[in-house]
Structures are given as structure tokens and as C-alpha cells.
Amino acid sequence: GENVEQHPSTLSVQEGDSAVIKCTYSDSASNYFPWYKQELGKRPQLIIDIRSNVGEKKDQRIAVTLNKTAKHFSLHITETQPEDSAVYFCAVEPAGNKLTFGGGTRVLVKP
Amino acid sequence: DAEITQSPRHKITETGRQVTLACHQTWNHNNMFWYRQDLGHGLRLIHYSYGVQDTNKGEVSDGYSVSRSNTEDLPLTLESAASSQTSVYFCASSPGRSEAFFGQGTRLTVV
Numbered sequence: 001g002e003n004v005e006q007h008p009s010t011l012s013v014q015e016g017d018s019a020v021i022k023c024t025y026s027d028s029a030s031n032y033f034p035w036y037k038q039e040l041g042k043r044p045q046l047i048i049d050i051r052s053n054v055g056e057k058k059d060q061r062i063a064v065t066l067n068k069t070a071k072h073f074s075l076h077i078t079e080t081q082p083e084d085s086a087v088y089f090c091a092v093e094p095a096g097n098k099l100t101f102g103g104g105t106r107v108l109v110k111p
Numbered sequence: 112d113a114e115i116t117q118s119p120r121h122k123i124t125e126t127g128r129q130v131t132l133a134c135h136q137t138w139n140h141n142n143m144f145w146y147r148q149d150l151g152h153g154l155r156l157i158h159y160s161y162g163v164q165d166t167n168k169g170e171v172s173d174g175y176s177v178s179r180s181n182t183e184d185l186p187l188t189l190e191s192a193a194s195s196q197t198s199v200y201f202c203a204s205s206p207g208r209s210e211a212f213f214g215q216g217t218r219l220t221v222v
Binding site: 001006031032034043044045046049051089091093097098099100101102103104 | 153
């Protein structure tokens with residue numbers, strides 16, 4: 001089955017700095033790559049996603065890049081703010097529509 | 112508005128008891144998933160379904176079962192609850208290769 005590795009597991013940044021989280025996957029047939037944010041005590045919610053026919057996607061301060069050849073994709077958060085503090089999960093969906101998650105990254109933005 | 116709901120939100124049960132967690136979605140999604148979330152392990156897939164009468168095992172399915180008799184519901188049953196099954200359980204639904212929507216989660220404690 002699909003294997004998704006996510007790094008780092010924790011990330012501490014100063015407010016205003018950038019944060020980058022990277023995920024690698026194993027199934028070359030995967031074609032959908034979402035990122036979810038989970039605030040403390042809440043459910044995961046989609047923040048951005050990318051499909052295999054696109055190399056980069058941006059939405060305000062967040063962006064995702066995809067390298068299908070190397071089988072990795074990354075989440076970039078610029079100008080971090082305290083409300084960006086949360087756990088972020090990458091996920092991969094191969095052709096069989098089974099969503100598999102990475103282990104999560106706990107991001108702490110220090111004011 | 113369409114939604115996905117889980118019940119109960121909190122449950123305490125004794126070792127060896129059978130427990131059923133409910134998940135109900137009004138998105139009319141074919142794909143439904145059950146995950147468990149433990150500290151340090153992210154979201155691990157227990158069971159999933161692509162439609163009525165379809166069920167499949169995920170990576171941590173031992174001790175759990177599901178049934179899908181209609182589009183809206185995917186109840187998760189713990190046949191004989193064990194302390195290792197103390198966790199937060201999330202149900203999700205998705206149309207496939209698009210945003211997955213999560214329920215609020217059920218915190219299960221097995222004593």
C-alpha cells in the first residue's frame with residue numbers, strides 16, 4: 001500500500017518567518033495531494049490541495065509544490081502568524097481513492 | 112447544509128465490551144473512512160468503503176468491523192474493546208480525489 005513520510009515532526013518558527021513541511025510517497029500512481037490543518041481539539045480541515053497535472057499551487061500565504069518524478073511535495077507557509085500554530089497533515093490519494101496520511105507536523109509560531 | 116456527524120462525542124467503556132461508533136453524512140459521498148488518531152501516529156486508516164455493501168480493511172483493522180447498508184452511514188464496531196483501542200476516532204467522507212470532510216471525532220476510553 002501507499003507509504004507517506006512527513007518531515008519534520010515538529011517545527012518552531014518566529015512570527016513572520018516561513019515554514020516548510022515536506023512529504024514523500026511511494027505509489028507513483030497517486031494523483032491527488034491534499035494538506036489538512038488540525039487545531040487543538042478540532043477536526044482536520046483542508047487548507048490546500050494539488051493534483052498531479054500541476055507543479056505548484058498558491059493560495060494567499062500558503063503554497064504547495066509537487067515533484068512527481070521524485071515523489072515528494074511540500075507545504076510552504078509565508079509570513080507566519082500565531083493562528084498558523086496547529087498540526088499539519090499531508091495526504092496522498094492513489095487511483096483507488098484511499099486517502100493515506102503522513103504522520104503530521106506540529107507547527108508552533110512564536111510571537 | 113451538508114454535514115458529517117459522529118456520535119457519541121465521548122465514550123467510556125469496559126474491556127471486553129462491544130462498542131459501536133456512529134458516523135452519518137449528508138454529502139451523498141460514496142467514499143467513507145474511519146481513522147484513529149493517537150499521539151505520535153497521526154491518522155491511521157481502520158476501514159473504508161467505496162459504496163453500499165462495500166467495505167475494506169485499512170492498515171489497523173484488527174479488532175474493528177464496519178458495515179455499509181446505505182450511503183449515509185458507516186458505523187464502526189469494536190467487537191471486544193481493549194485498552195489499546197483507547198483513542199480519538201474520526202470518520203470522513205469524500206467524493207474521491209477531492210476534499211474529504213471529517214466528523215467532530217469521538218474520544219473513546221477503554222478501562
